[in-house]
Amino acid sequence: MESKPVTTATVIAPRVPSGFEYTFPSIRGIQAGREFYVSMCPLRLIPKIFIFDEEELPAELRAQRVLNKGRLPALTKYILDNPHDYVFSALTASVDGKMIFEGHSAEGSGFRTGNLRIPMDARFLINDGQHRRAAIELALKENPNLGDETIAVVFFHDSGLERSQQMFADLNRHAVRPARSIGVLYDHRDLSSQVVRTMVGRSPIFKGCVEMEKSNLSPRSRMMFTLSALYYGTQALLKGLELKSVDVAAELAQAYWEAIDQHMPEWALVRERKLAAMEVRRDFIHSHGIALHALGRIGNSLLRESTARARWKKQLVPLKRVDWSRSNSDWEGRAIVGGRVSKSHQNVTLTVNYLRHHLGLGLSPEEQRVEDAYLRGDA
Template sequence: MGSHASTKTADETTSAGFDYIFPAIRGVQAGREFYVSMCPLRLIPRIFLFDDDELAPEVRAQRVLNKGRLPALTRYLLDNPDNYVFSALTASVDGDMHFEGIAGEGPGMRAGQIRIPMSARFLINDGQHRRAAIEQALRENPDLGNETIAVVFFHDAGLERCQQMFADLNRHAVRPARSIGVLYDHRDDLANLTRLLAMRSPVFKGHIEMESSNLSKRSRKLFTLSALHFGTKCLLQGLKVDNERAAALAQAYWEAVDAQVPDWSLIRQRTLSAPDVRRDYIHSHGIALHALGRLGNTLLQESTSPAKWRSRLKLLRTVDWSRSNTDWEGRAMTGGRVQKSQQNLTLTVNYLRHHLGLELTPEEQSVEDAYLRGEA
């Protein structure tokens, strides 16, 4: 069954009698010993195996490798050789593991080294994408081979146990909210710019939810950091400007929009409450910020003159942002609830383009035609 087969290959027979030796710390979980070690990156592709992708899911012990994830992971490793972080791999060893402590009693019993026959099979239970990215990165930068990664070794107790380990390791995994990802990302220029907008712009300062990517009904915040990030990303897409100019453009644009959406300033003045405005209007939802970013990108691409695009933005005053406006149904709303699918976003952008007298792209026109035919 995949990596759990007991038949030895010619290479395994040749390696009989030879051992891998890893420095290790011994631990116990659920009555079973396990070991934590450090392994040079150059060894990772050579000794850690995948299950065969062609095997049926029920006889594999892990998911099929998603190759689409590898370029970004590999690039991350190659672009940040002095500042990357990879968490530990978890592996099952189908073979003997012999632990030798540095002392016969006391704390020294838990530290030492493990010997694993070279004929043993190593199966990754968690971290196969990191393993594949390491393999690809080493081809471009072999010097990374001397770096190390933590590995947690468990004894392979059969396919069922390995499958259960995979399920348990991923059972409670939760992807962090996009907002906190932007908040803590100091490597990405756009994330840095978004944080500055959130903390310094008079439009957003004190009114951005920095951690969660969803606003509760009672939240006094105006937008989430992730919504501001997406909106600003769309705004600056394809503009050939340096970071300083990008920051200035983004702040100027959002301030110009703010001047045409009076409710935003009324929230800051506490004349209106954010929960009430979100309940009654579209303009204080993430889809509006995203759509306004795309709209702004068109204006900035068409004219570098602030006077011209500011003048065009005045037409936002003609937009009826209230939820009671039936034009929003099927665009920003579905069944009376604000939605943010790609189709909803495009149809919202189309609606705003119409009010500002801007042409639709061929893709936007196609979506608009389908909507008008009742196919959306």
């Protein structure tokens, strides 16, 4: 066999003569009777060798979705803001070109490990991970030092457009985004998540009443709230407030929700085992996400206007006169649409407006616009 010049996977030229190769230390595996290879690529190499389908092609002639550039700033920021603890899963790519795997031995573990040789003029097509690839490219422009770090890549033989399209469909067929509640529970980077976890752990009104993993409660659940609903409510409550630490923010949030609890007698009855949580959720809306979000927005405006706790607590007193029952026809079109509680942005705003009216608070221009549309019947 004619010898070929071989370069490492960290070197690339804009135009590569035929005969030059990449060499990737790899592990060989088999899925559905087809060989595939798992390797590590330096980040600086990722934007240079992995390409996308031409975006101007119609969908039926592409093997992946069009890049959503709106996702890139957040992904890029994630890498740049967390250079010591970001995590990216493997890219999956098809190689349109000859791949030669040279195992370390003819049998045993050495048969599975070795070097994967791919001609530099081969075409690399990402089947899964195009947004990660694009974010890596942008991050490298801001911080070139990331270039020496690596990401796992799974290489498959390119078996044509139909096979690549099927790979994309299969890779995304069973992808399920985790419930927001468990995301809040496990996210130690997001300050709002830290605050709500601290608050829930400390406050007696939430003890044994918060579903920490699921974002939707089953009809017979013994929990009153979901962690995600409290997250969004607390995030709205503290939005724009300058607080020194997570502990200070959690203390303020705890004080606010415990003040709200004083005007929600059903909440106390659930804690005292005198009323079932499922009955409260069925007959009232004040433990639902839309109510907590609306109450958070109300609290935010009160906290901005008054740093004196006694004052904003007194301003909440009229809440005891609010009829939170689902049978209250005032909720139809505001918090309830077609007999079901709605969490849309517009419905949250209409619920806020209703509570502001009961508390004697004015509406912002945007809230007034939504209210006027609702009263005209446009909502």
